Amino acid sequence: MRIFVPRDAVSLALGADLLAAAIAAEAARRGVAAKIIRNGSRGMFWLEPLVEIETPEGRTGFGPMTLADVAGLFADPASHPKALGLVEALPFLAKQQRLTFARCGIIDPLSLADYRAHGGLAGLERARGMSAEAICAEITKSGLRGRGGAGFPTGVKWETVRKAEAPQKYIVCNADEGDSGTFADRMILEADPFCLIEGMAIAGRAVGASQGYVYCRSEYPNGIKIFNEALAIAQETGLLDGFALELRVGAGAYVCGEETALLESLEGKRGMVRAKPPIPALRGLFGQPTVINNLISLATIPYIMAQGAEAYASFGMGRSRGTMPVQLAGNIxxxxxxxxxxxxxxxxxxNEIGGGTASGRPVRAVQAGGPLGAYFAPAQFDTPYDYEAFAARNGLIGHGGLVVFDDTANMAAMARFAMEFCAHESCGKCTPCRIGSTRGAEILDRVVAGASRPGDLDLVKDLCETMKFGSLCALGGFTPYPVLSAITHFPEDFGGAALPLAAE
Amino acid sequence: MSASWDASRAQEIVNKYLPIKGPMLPILHALQEEFGFISDEAMRLVAQSLNVTRAEVYGVVSFYHDFRQAPAGRHVLKICRAEACQSVGGEAHANALLQSLGLKWGETTPDGRLTVEPVYCLGLCACGPNAMLDGEPRARLDAQALHALAEEAA
Structure with missing residues (x-):
C-alpha cells in the first residue's frame, strides 16, 4: 500500500512530518505494509496536508488531515470524514491544463525513475539529436514568453546568446520568487526539481553554455534542500552531460529578483540594478553572454522539447501562447x-475556481502580479488572463500571482504599503525609486490618517509618473501600478481630504 | 547555538569557498551560520581573503536583510508582512504579538530569548497568515496560534 504525504513547505508548515510519522506508526500497529512517499504538493493548499492512498482505481485523497484523522485512514477509508474521493477528479485539478506542472504532487521529487516514467528526460533526449540553432528555433516557435513578468520571448533571448561569441556563457535561473502571492517556483523546486534541471541542461545545449546557476531566495530553505538533493542525483547519474550546475542562495533582498541585480548578487556584490544596455544576453554574469530566465520558463522547456512547439502553442490566446501557472492566494x-x-x-x-473569499465576505480587490502589480476591482473581472489584455487595463500578470482581498481592505493603506515596500527594498541606485518611494509613503500616510493637504493626490499621481518613467528597473517603475490603480478604482478610500483642510 | 568567534575556524570556512566564482555571499552565509552574525573581525577576514576593501564587504553585509551585524536572540521568529498575509489579517496579529512582547520589529526580548523580524513573503500565500520560527515554516496562524508559536521558542 502506497501512501503519499507531501513534503512541500505548506504541508510541513501544517505539520506534515508529524502526520507522516503518525501514519507510519499506525500502519505498523495494524500490521499494514505501507510505503510512505513524500511527494510535492498538488497545489490545492486549502486541502493541505493532503494525504493520498493508492488504490486500483487511482489515488484517493484525504484532507486537510490532522493527527486525529490518522486512525480512520486504515479503519474505514471510504467513510472517512476527510475523504475527497479520486484526487484527479477533483474539479480544481480536473479543470487545469497541466503542462509545466504535470508531475507536481504525483511523483516522488527525488526519484529519477519516477521522473522518467512520467515523461521526464524525453525533451533532453530529443534536444541531444538537434542542433543548437534548431533548439532555439523550436523554443521561439512555441511562443513561450518570460514567466517572470516581462514576457519577453524566450527563444529570441536564447538565439541572441547562441549567436554571441565568448569563451564562457552562462545559464542563470531566476528563482528569487519574492512576489507576495506567488509560489510556483517553490512548487517546482519541491515537487519536480528534475524538470528544472532538465530545462537548464537543454538551455545549455541551445546556447553553448557549460555552466548554470540557480539563484534561489533564502526564504525557501525546503526548496533549496530538495533541489540540492535532486541535483546531486543528477550529477551522480551523469544526466547533465558535463553541464555544471549550482544553486546559490540569496540573502533577503527583493530587488535581486530583477535580473541585473540578481547577476550582481551572484557575482558577490550588493544587489544594485545595472543600466541596460548592455543586455545580459550579451554582457551578463561576469561580463559574459548569459541566458537569465525565470524558473517557470526553464521548467516549461522540457515539455516543449518533448511534445513539440506546436503542442505548446496550441494553448492560449493572441500573443500569449501556452499555459500560465496562476497562483490563487490571499483571502481566497x-x-x-x-x-x-x-x-x-x-x-x-x-470566483469560480477560487470560490471567492475565505472569509465569506464580498471580494473587494485583487492584486495581480505581486507587490508591483495593479489592483483590480470586480468591475474588471471580465479581463482575460493575457499579457496584452492586462496591459490594456493598466495592469500586468507578472509572475502569475493573484492576491484576493475582501471588503474589509483599506485600499489607501494598501497603496501606502506599496510605497513603503518599495522604500524598504529599493537598491538605492536611482533617485525616483529611492527618494520617490519614501516621499510617496509620507504623503499617503497623511491620506490614510485623513489629514491630507490640498493637492496631495495630484502630487502622488505626479510622483508616480516620475517613478514610472524615471526608474532604472521595475521596482521603482512598477510601484505606481498598485498605487494608481488603488486611487482609480477605489477613490472612496482616498476621500478623507476635505475635513482637515477646512481646519488649516 | 552559534559558536563564538574563532579566527582559524573562520579562515577554514572562507577557504572552502575561495575556489568558486563569486564566493562572497556563500562565505557570508556560512560565517553567519557558524557564528550567528557577521562581526567586524569576520568582515576584516573576508576582505583580506578576497582581496577587496573592508568597505566593499561592509557594503554587501549591510545591503542584504539576511545578514546581521549583531547577534540575534536564541530564537528568531520571522512574521510575513506581505500583501497575501495582510489580506487575511496577519498585520493585526503581528502587531498584537509585538505589543504583548513589548517589542518593535527587529528587536529582541530583554532575556535574549526571541527576536521578531519582518519577512516579505514565505511563499505559503494561500494558507496565511504565515511565519517562520528558526527556519521552520508555519501556516494558518491566527492570533492565538501566533502567540503560542512565540511562546514555544523557549
Whole structure:
C-alpha cells in the first residue's frame, strides 16, 4: 500500500512530518505494509496536508488531515470524514491544463525513475539529436514568453546568446520568487526539481553554455534542500552531460529578483540594478553572454522539447501562447496553483475556481502580479488572463500571482504599503525609486490618517509618473501600478481630504 | 547555538569557498551560520581573503536583510508582512504579538530569548497568515496560534 504525504513547505508548515510519522506508526500497529512517499504538493493548499492512498482505481485523497484523522485512514477509508474521493477528479485539478506542472504532487521529487516514467528526460533526449540553432528555433516557435513578468520571448533571448561569441556563457535561473502571492517556483523546486534541471541542461545545449546557476531566495530553505538533493542525483547519474550546475542562495533582498541585480548578487556584490544596455544576453554574469530566465520558463522547456512547439502553442490566446501557472492566494477559499491556458477571465479564476473569499465576505480587490502589480476591482473581472489584455487595463500578470482581498481592505493603506515596500527594498541606485518611494509613503500616510493637504493626490499621481518613467528597473517603475490603480478604482478610500483642510 | 568567534575556524570556512566564482555571499552565509552574525573581525577576514576593501564587504553585509551585524536572540521568529498575509489579517496579529512582547520589529526580548523580524513573503500565500520560527515554516496562524508559536521558542 502506497501512501503519499507531501513534503512541500505548506504541508510541513501544517505539520506534515508529524502526520507522516503518525501514519507510519499506525500502519505498523495494524500490521499494514505501507510505503510512505513524500511527494510535492498538488497545489490545492486549502486541502493541505493532503494525504493520498493508492488504490486500483487511482489515488484517493484525504484532507486537510490532522493527527486525529490518522486512525480512520486504515479503519474505514471510504467513510472517512476527510475523504475527497479520486484526487484527479477533483474539479480544481480536473479543470487545469497541466503542462509545466504535470508531475507536481504525483511523483516522488527525488526519484529519477519516477521522473522518467512520467515523461521526464524525453525533451533532453530529443534536444541531444538537434542542433543548437534548431533548439532555439523550436523554443521561439512555441511562443513561450518570460514567466517572470516581462514576457519577453524566450527563444529570441536564447538565439541572441547562441549567436554571441565568448569563451564562457552562462545559464542563470531566476528563482528569487519574492512576489507576495506567488509560489510556483517553490512548487517546482519541491515537487519536480528534475524538470528544472532538465530545462537548464537543454538551455545549455541551445546556447553553448557549460555552466548554470540557480539563484534561489533564502526564504525557501525546503526548496533549496530538495533541489540540492535532486541535483546531486543528477550529477551522480551523469544526466547533465558535463553541464555544471549550482544553486546559490540569496540573502533577503527583493530587488535581486530583477535580473541585473540578481547577476550582481551572484557575482558577490550588493544587489544594485545595472543600466541596460548592455543586455545580459550579451554582457551578463561576469561580463559574459548569459541566458537569465525565470524558473517557470526553464521548467516549461522540457515539455516543449518533448511534445513539440506546436503542442505548446496550441494553448492560449493572441500573443500569449501556452499555459500560465496562476497562483490563487490571499483571502481566497480555494487557494493554490491553477495552471491554465491563457484566455480565462480574472473573474472565473477568482470566483469560480477560487470560490471567492475565505472569509465569506464580498471580494473587494485583487492584486495581480505581486507587490508591483495593479489592483483590480470586480468591475474588471471580465479581463482575460493575457499579457496584452492586462496591459490594456493598466495592469500586468507578472509572475502569475493573484492576491484576493475582501471588503474589509483599506485600499489607501494598501497603496501606502506599496510605497513603503518599495522604500524598504529599493537598491538605492536611482533617485525616483529611492527618494520617490519614501516621499510617496509620507504623503499617503497623511491620506490614510485623513489629514491630507490640498493637492496631495495630484502630487502622488505626479510622483508616480516620475517613478514610472524615471526608474532604472521595475521596482521603482512598477510601484505606481498598485498605487494608481488603488486611487482609480477605489477613490472612496482616498476621500478623507476635505475635513482637515477646512481646519488649516 | 552559534559558536563564538574563532579566527582559524573562520579562515577554514572562507577557504572552502575561495575556489568558486563569486564566493562572497556563500562565505557570508556560512560565517553567519557558524557564528550567528557577521562581526567586524569576520568582515576584516573576508576582505583580506578576497582581496577587496573592508568597505566593499561592509557594503554587501549591510545591503542584504539576511545578514546581521549583531547577534540575534536564541530564537528568531520571522512574521510575513506581505500583501497575501495582510489580506487575511496577519498585520493585526503581528502587531498584537509585538505589543504583548513589548517589542518593535527587529528587536529582541530583554532575556535574549526571541527576536521578531519582518519577512516579505514565505511563499505559503494561500494558507496565511504565515511565519517562520528558526527556519521552520508555519501556516494558518491566527492570533492565538501566533502567540503560542512565540511562546514555544523557549
Amino acid at each position: 477559499k480555494h487557494g493554490g496553483l491553477f495552471e491554465t491556458a491563457f484566455g480565462i477571465t480574472l473573474g472565473e479564476l477568482v
